[in-house]
Amino acid sequence: MRIDLHAHSTESDGTDSPAGLISAAVRAGLDVxxxxxxxxxxxxxxxxxxxxxxxTLVPGAELSTVSADPVTGRQISVHLLAYLxxxxxxxxxxxxxxxxxxxxTRLRRMAEKMAADGLPVxxxxVMDRLPPDAAGGRPHLAQALMRAGLVxxxxxxFDSYLAKGSGYYVGREDTPIELAIDMIAAAGGVTVIAHPFARSRGAVIRPETLAGLAARxxxxxxxxxxxxxxxxxxxLRGxxxxxxxxxxxxSDYHGTNKPTKIGAETTDPVVYEELVSRATGSSVVVG
Structure with a gap:
């Protein structure tokens, strides 16, 4: 049984439509x-x-959250997967x-900064290309830069224009992770921190923070x-x-926006069944 619990569509920063994502999962031989x-x-x-x-489809979302570092007080970006x-x-x-x-708002501000600097953006x-309820992200600007022939x-x-520290970068106000965990629990869902120690992305949470969130x-x-x-x-396993x-x-699949293929990393079926058993807010969709 092959289970991939993290994938994106054109409703955020993926390149497959939601239906196209389902087709990709089938082609990859996924069961969930x-x-x-x-x-x-x-x-x-x-x-x-x-x-x-x-x-089987597991309805979910990846929430943009932050956690205060207990030593520096710095706000650390944490992606929180929420299911069911x-x-x-x-x-x-x-x-x-x-x-x-x-x-x-952030996407438009970054695009406006580029345009003001003379870049063909x-x-x-950029905004008109977003589906009505889609969450805009920097990959949408990356696509605009590719269309313009700049990258x-x-x-x-990301390396040349969009990373934190770039003159075009604009931050945003994300949800405190404790509040996000509470809201998902109140809505009958379960929560999993995505790529918690992905240090190549920037600062990550400390083990003591993870312990506090587990208690939460x-x-x-x-x-x-x-x-x-x-x-x-x-x-992390320890x-x-x-x-x-x-x-x-x-896999954290994003279609052609990232090189990783859907199903490249998977979840143990026993863990999947436990996740589903703990959720009460919505149900999986069985084909």
Missing amino acids: VALTDHDTTAGWAEAAKAVPPGL FDPASSALVLEQSRLREERR DPDD ESVSHA GLTGVEIDHPDHDAPTRAE LAAELGLLVTGS
């Missing part, structure tokens, strides 16, 4: 796939309609709406991920065992 777009559930309905016999929550939860609907607006065109790939765009109600940690090397995976956290594995 989760749709986890950033800060939106807009793709759930389309993906559910496309599920064929033999495939009630998408109609009023608190969650309001917070996801705020996050999407934060993302769109049209902010209106050859998404990674080239965090369900698991995504360990088998393309951005975790073998020593990091071993370190922490997860100590803290009683479930261990997942996922």
